[in-house]
Amino acid sequence: MGNVTVILNDNTTRGIAAGLPAVELLKDCSDVKNPVAVRIDNRLCDLHTAINHDARVEFVAADSADGLDVLRHSVSHLMAQAVKTLFPDVKVTIGPSIVDGFYYDFDAMEPFTPADLEKIEAKMHALVNQNLPIRRREMPRDEAIELFRSRGETYKVEIISELPASETVSLYEQGDFIDLCRGPHLPSTGKIKAFKLTGLAGAYWRGSEKNKMLQRIYGTAFPDKKSLQAHLQLIEEAKKRDHRKLGRELNLFNIYDEAGAGLIVYHPKGALLRRILEDFEVKQHLRRGYQLVKGPQILKLELWEKSGHLDNYRENMYFTEVEEKQYGLKPMNCLAHMLIYNSSRRSYKELPLRFFELGTVNRHEKSGVLHGLTRVREFTQDDAHILCTPEQLNQEILNIIEFITDVMGVFGFECAVELSTRPAKSIGTDVDWQRATEALESALKTCTLPYEVNAGDGAFYGPKIDFKLQDSLKRSWQCATIQCDFVLPERFDLSYIGADGEKHRPVMLHRVILGSIERFIGILIEHYAGAFPAWLAPVQAQIITISDEQQAWARDVHAQLIAQDIRADLDLRNESLNFKIREAQMQKIPYMLIIGNNEMLARGIAPRSRTGENLGCMPVDDFVGLLRQDCRSALQMLH
RNA sequence: GCCGGCGUAGCUCAGUGGUAGAGCAACUGAUUCGUAAUCAGUAGGUCGCGGGUUCAACUCCCAUCGCCGGCUCCA
Numbered sequence: 001m002g003n004v005t006v007i008l009n010d011n012t013t014r015g016i017a018a019g020l021p022a023v024e025l026l027k028d029c030s031d032v033k034n035p036v037a038v039r040i041d042n043r044l045c046d047l048h049t050a051i052n053h054d055a056r057v058e059f060v061a062a063d064s065a066d067g068l069d070v071l072r073h074s075v076s077h078l079m080a081q082a083v084k085t086l087f088p089d090v091k092v093t094i095g096p097s098i099v100d101g102f103y104y105d106f107d108a109m110e111p112f113t114p115a116d117l118e119k120i121e122a123k124m125h126a127l128v129n130q131n132l133p134i135r136r137r138e139m140p141r142d143e144a145i146e147l148f149r150s151r152g153e154t155y156k157v158e159i160i161s162e163l164p165a166s167e168t169v170s171l172y173e174q175g176d177f178i179d180l181c182r183g184p185h186l187p188s189t190g191k192i193k194a195f196k197l198t199g200l201a202g203a204y205w206r207g208s209e210k211n212k213m214l215q216r217i218y219g220t221a222f223p224d225k226k227s228l229q230a231h232l233q234l235i236e237e238a239k240k241r242d243h244r245k246l247g248r249e250l251n252l253f254n255i256y257d258e259a260g261a262g263l264i265v266y267h268p269k270g271a272l273l274r275r276i277l278e279d280f281e282v283k284q285h286l287r288r289g290y291q292l293v294k295g296p297q298i299l300k301l302e303l304w305e306k307s308g309h310l311d312n313y314r315e316n317m318y319f320t321e322v323e324e325k326q327y328g329l330k331p332m333n334c335l336a337h338m339l340i341y342n343s344s345r346r347s348y349k350e351l352p353l354r355f356f357e358l359g360t361v362n363r364h365e366k367s368g369v370l371h372g373l374t375r376v377r378e379f380t381q382d383d384a385h386i387l388c389t390p391e392q393l394n395q396e397i398l399n400i401i402e403f404i405t406d407v408m409g410v411f412g413f414e415c416a417v418e419l420s421t422r423p424a425k426s427i428g429t430d431v432d433w434q435r436a437t438e439a440l441e442s443a444l445k446t447c448t449l450p451y452e453v454n455a456g457d458g459a460f461y462g463p464k465i466d467f468k469l470q471d472s473l474k475r476s477w478q479c480a481t482i483q484c485d486f487v488l489p490e491r492f493d494l495s496y497i498g499a500d501g502e503k504h505r506p507v508m509l510h511r512v513i514l515g516s517i518e519r520f521i522g523i524l525i526e527h528y529a530g531a532f533p534a535w536l537a538p539v540q541a542q543i544i545t546i547s548d549e550q551q552a553w554a555r556d557v558h559a560q561l562i563a564q565d566i567r568a569d570l571d572l573r574n575e576s577l578n579f580k581i582r583e584a585q586m587q588k589i590p591y592m593l594i595i596g597n598n599e600m601l602a603r604g605i606a607p608r609s610r611t612g613e614n615l616g617c618m619p620v621d622d623f624v625g626l627l628r629q630d631c632r633s634a635l636q637m638l639h
Numbered sequence: 640g641c642c643g644g645c646g647u648a649g650c651u652c653a654g655u656g657g658u659a660g661a662g663c664a665a666c667u668g669a670u671u672c673g674u675a676a677u678c679a680g681u682a683g684g685u686c687g688c689g690g691g692u693u694c695a696a697c698u699c700c701c702a703u704c705g706c707c708g709g710c711u712c713c714a
Contacts, residue, residue, distance in 0.1 A: 103709095111643060201709030202642025209711045213642050216709070244706095248650075257687075257705050316713095361714090366640045367705090369712065478714065516714040547671040574671065582675035596673055608674060622653065 006057045022057055023187070034223055035059040036191070037070045044577045046136055046184040062223035072097035074134065074186040075106045075124075075195045081121035081177035083217075086116075092179065093155040093205065093214055095444030101220030102229070105203055107155065108215045117197045117217065124195070131190030132174045136183060141167045144180065155205070156180045178277070194228035195221035197292040242526035244372040250530050250587060252371070252521075252538075262370040262377035264518055269538040274517060276536055278358055281382050281514065284638065288403060290356035290384055295336025297360070301326035303335050304590050306491055308427045312460040316363045333359030334510060337385040338492040341506075345495040352388035352396055353505060358384045358517070374477075380517040386509040387494065393507050397443035397465075397482060400511050404467055404480045409637055411524065413469040416476065417449050420457035420464045427461055428487035436484035437463040439507075441466040461487045462510070471527040479515035479523070484508075531588040531610060535631035541568045541623075542584040543605070546577050546596035555598040557593065560620050562611070566627060568593075581608070591627065 004018045005366040009029050016025070020039040022045070029035075038045050039058040044066060052056065060067045064477050067188075076095035077431055083106060095104030106112075112120075133464070139147070141163050160169060160180060172181045174189060186192065187364030197295070199218035205211035222228040239245075247253050259265060266274060282292065304310045309317065309331070318329040330336075337355045346353070360380045388396050408415055419440060422433045441465055444451050458464050467480035484506040495503045514520040524532070534540050541561065545554045551572050561568040569589075571580050583623060584592045593605040599617050607615040607623050615626075 051655070066683060114644075199708060200643060203710045204641080207711075209641065213710075215642075218709080255706090261705065363714085364651085366712070368640060368642095368710085370706090375713070381714065481714075514714090519714055544674090549671080575678060576670095576672050577674060578672085579676055580674095585675055592674080594674065598673085612674080614674060 004051060005054045006051060007055075009058050011125050014462075016062060018052050019050045021048045021050055022059075025051075025057060026059065029059050032059040032061055034062040034067075036062045036067045036074075036186055039066070044184055044478075047187050048136075049184075063227070067223070068221075069097045070184055070191070071186065071223065072102040072221045073181075075188075075192055075219065076102040077134075077172065077174065077177070077179055077181070077185065078124050078127055078189055078192060078195075079120060079197070079217060079219060080104050080106075080179060081127060082120045084177055085127075086119060086123055091153055092156055094159075095179075101198065101218060103203075103212040103216050103218045103458065104214045105205070107205075107212065111202075112200055112215050112217065114200065117200060120217070121197050127175070128189050128192050130175070131188050133188045134172055134174045134185045136185070137171045137173060138168050139171065141165060141169055141238040144169045144171065147171075148180065151158055151178070192221065193201040193223060194225040196228060196232065226465055238526075241526045241529045242372075243374075243522040246525050246530040247373070250525075252525070255372075260377070261367060261373070262365060263377070264373060264376055270521075272538040273532070273536065274521060276538070277514070277517060277521065278382075281358070284403070284407065285354075285356045285382075285384070288354075288399070290350075290354040293337060293338075293340055293355045295330065295333055295357060295359065297362075298322075298327040298329050299335055301328055302326040307335055307338075307462065307488060308491065312425055312427065313573040316365075318362055318364060324577075329362045330359070331361050331363045333357050333361065333381060334385055334488060334508075338488060338494065341387055341494055342492065346387075346393070346494075346506070347390060348496050348498045348504070350385050351496060352392050354384055354386045356382075356384040373518045373525075376516075376518050379519065381512050382514045382517065383510070383512050386511070387506040388491070388509070389496070389498075389504065390507055393439050393484070393509070394443055394446065397440060397484075397510055398447055400482050400509065401443065401447055401449065401465075404513055406638060408467070408469055408480070410635060411527065413471065415467040415469050415480070415526070417444065418454045418457075418466045418468065419444065419450035419451050420466055422463060423456050423458050423460065425460055426458070428490075432486035432490075433463065436486055439484050440465050440482065459483050459485075459510075461485050464510075469523070471523055477519070477523050479520060480513050481511065481515065483510040485510060529588075532590075533630075534590040534627060535634050535635045537567070537588075537590050539567055539569045539589050540588070540627060541566060541588070541593050541595045541607075542589045543568060543570045543595065544577065544580045544584065546594070548572075548574065549597060550595045550600045553603075554595050557595065557605055557620055561624070564624055566624060580590075585610070590630070591623075593623065 002016050002018055006014050006016060008014065008025065009032055026035060035047065037060040038047055038049060039060055040049060040051065041055045048349040062071055066419060076097065080092050080095055089109060091107040093105040093107060121613055141160055145157055145160050167347065169180060170181050170183055172185050197217060197219040201216045202213045205214055220231060222231060250269065251267050252273060253264050253266045256265055268293055278423065286627060309479060313331060317331050320327050340355060341353065358380055360378065362378045364375050365375060386396050421437055462483045462485035464481050464483040466478055468476045468478050489505050489508050494506050496506055498504045543558055544552050545551060554570060554572060558568055558570045581592060588610060590610050592608040594608055599605050602617050604617045604619050605623060606617045609615065
C-alpha cells in the first residue's frame with residue numbers, strides 16, 4: 001500500500017501509510033482533549049477506522065456536540081449490555097442518544113423496578129472496569145438477520161429486514177453483547193467516565209400506540225464527573241422552579257380533585273396576575289387594530305358539523321343537551337367570529353377585520369397528558385381571526401409575526417419558528433392548502449426569519465407557523481401560532497363586495513400570541529422562578545411596620561398607594577422585622593416598604609428591593625415614581 | 640388512553656400487620672423588635688375513596704379517583 005496525505009485539526013498536513021488507523025495520528029493532535037471519535041472527510045467514524053485515501057481527519061472531543069452524542073450512544077449500549085447480562089430474556093430494541101442523555105427501549109416480560117435501575121447501574125460500572133474493547137463488524141444484511149434471529153433478538157431482525165437485500169450492515173460488539181448500530185462508538189467501555197440512570201418509563205415500539213409498550217430506561221452521560229454533577233444540579237434547580245410547586249407556595253392557583261383533573265382554580269394572587277396579563281393583551285390588540293369580541297361557551301351541534309369539527313375534532317369535544325337540542329362546548333373560538341363576520345354585508349373597504357377574543361375553551365385531553373398549567377382541559381386563548389382579501393394576506397401575516405416577536409421580547413423569550421403542513425386528517429382542497437402554505441412560507445421569507453418545516457403537523461383546516469419559545473432553562477414551549485385558512489370561509493360562505501362590485505371570498509388567519517394564558521403563566525412562573533417583574537407582580541409592594549406604633553402611618557401609605565393603582569399589601573402583624581422581611585422575600589415581592597419610627601417621623605418609607613438593597617427613607621411619591629419607571633422600562637420596547 | 644411509581648395534618652415528610660408522629664403553617668399568650676425565621680403553650684388526621692384477606696390493616700390483595708415520571712397526543 002502506498003502513502004496518503006491527511007489534513008489534521010490544526011490544518012497541518014501529514015503523509016502516512018495507507019490503512020493506518022486514525023487513532024495513530026492522535027499523538028500529533030495534542031490540542032484535542034479526550035477524543036471519542038474522528039471525522040474523516042466529514043463522516044463521523046470510530047477512532048480505529050483505517051485511513052485509506054487522502055482525507056481531512058478531525059478528532060472529535062468528548063465535550064463537543066458530536067462527541068457527547070457518541071459518548072451517550074456508547075453508554076446506552078453499555079446499559080443494554082448490563083440489562084442483557086442481568087436479564088437474559090429481555091429483548092433489545094433501539095437506544096439512541098437524545099438531548100441531555102440517552103435511552104434504550106427493552107421488551108421485558110416483567111417491567112423494571114427502581115431497584116433494578118440500581119442493579120443495572122452497578123453492572124454498568126463493573127463492565128466499565130473490565131474495559132471491554134468495542135469492535136465494529138460489517139456483514140451482509142441476510143447474515144445479520146440470521147445472527148440476530150439465532151440470538152432471539154426479534155426487534156433487530158424486524159429493523160434489518162426492512163433494509164434492501166444488498167445492504168451491508170454494521171454491528172458493534174463488546175464482550176458477548178452485539179448490537180446492530182451505525183456507530184460510531186468509543187473504542188472501549190473503559191473510556192466511559194461519568195453516567196447516571198435517570199428514569200424509567202413505558203414507550204410504544206416505534207412510537208405508535210397501536211404497538212406493544214416497551215420498557216424505556218433513561219440515562220445521561222458526560223465526559224467527566226464534574227460536568228455530570230453540574231447537569232444533575234441544573235435539574236435540581238429546575239425542580240425548584242416548577243410552576244406547580246411555586247404556584248402553591250406563592251398561592252397563585254390550585255387544582256382540586258373535587259373540581260376535576262386539568263381544571264385550574266385561581267386564587268386571588270393568581271387571578272390578579274392573569275388579569276394583568278389580559279389587560280396588557282387587550283391594550284396591545286386595540287393598538288394594533290383588533291376589535292374585541294366574545295362568543296358563547298356552547299353552540300349548536302349543527303354549527304360544529306358545518307365547520308368540520310364534528311368530523312375532525314369530536315374526540316376532543318364535550319357535548320351537552322338543552323331542551324332536546326344538542327350543543328357542543330367550544331374547543332376553539334372561530335365559530336362565533338364567523339357569525340359576526342356574516343352579520344352584515346361586508347365591503348372590501350372594511351377589510352382586514354381583526355376579531356380578538358380572550359376565549360375560554362374546553363378540550364378533552366387524555367388523563368395521562370395533564371400537567372399543571374401547561375396541559376389542562378379548560379384554558380383561555382388570546383385568540384384572533386383576521387379576515388382579509390388575498391392581496392392583504394401577506395402583510396397581515398407579517399404584522400402578526402411582528403406582534404409576536406414584540407410581545408415575546410417583553411418577556412425576554414427567543415423563538416424558534418416551524419412551518420407545519422397538511423396533516424392526514426384534514427379538510428379542504430389541495431389547491432387551497434397549497435395557497436395557504438405558500439402564503440405562510442412567503443411571509444417567513446420576507447421577514448427573513450429562519451424556520452424549519454414540520455411536515456404533516458398543521459391544523460385540520462390549514463397549515464400553520466408555530467413559534468416555540470425558549471425559557472430561561474432552555475426548554476422549548478409551543479405558544480404562538482398563525483394558521484392560514486381558506487376552508488372555513490368557504491364552509492361559512494363568507495364574502496365581501498370588491499371594488500369591481502362582485503362577491504369575493506375572504507381569507508382567514510387564525511392566530512394566538514401567548515397561546516393559552518394558563519400555559520403561558522406556567523412558563524412565566526418557571527422563567528422568572530416566581531420573581532415576576534414589577535409590572536406583572538400581583539403584589540408590587542409589601543408595606544412592613546417595625547412595631548405597632550407605626551400602624552396609622554402605614555395605613556395612610558397603603559391608602560395613598562392603592563389610590564395611585566399600585567398593588568400594595570399591608571403587613572401590620574406583631575412579628576419581628578426580620579420575620580416579615582423573610583416572608584415577603586419568599587413571596588418574591590419586588591419591593592418591601594419598611595416603616596419604623598424614623599420613616600413615620602419623616603412621613604416617608606424605606607423601600608427594600610427584592611435583591612436585598614435598602615433604598616433609604618424617601619417620600620411615598622418618590623417611590624411611586626421609581627416603581628412606575630421600573631414598570632415602564634420593562635414595556636418600553638412596545639411604545 | 641398506555642407503562643411504571645406514589646396518595647399519612649394546610650405544606651414538607653417519618654411511620655414493613657398490634658394504641659397515628661415531627662418540622663413549618665394555624666390558634667392562644669408573652670414579646671414591640673431596624674433589613675431573610677422571638678419564645679412558650681394549644682389544637683389539628685375514618686392514613687384519597689370503596690371493597691376484600693386477617694383476631695387485628697396506614698401497612699397485604701382487588702377496584703376506583705387523583706398526582707408524579709414517561710409514551711402517544713397537544714395551546
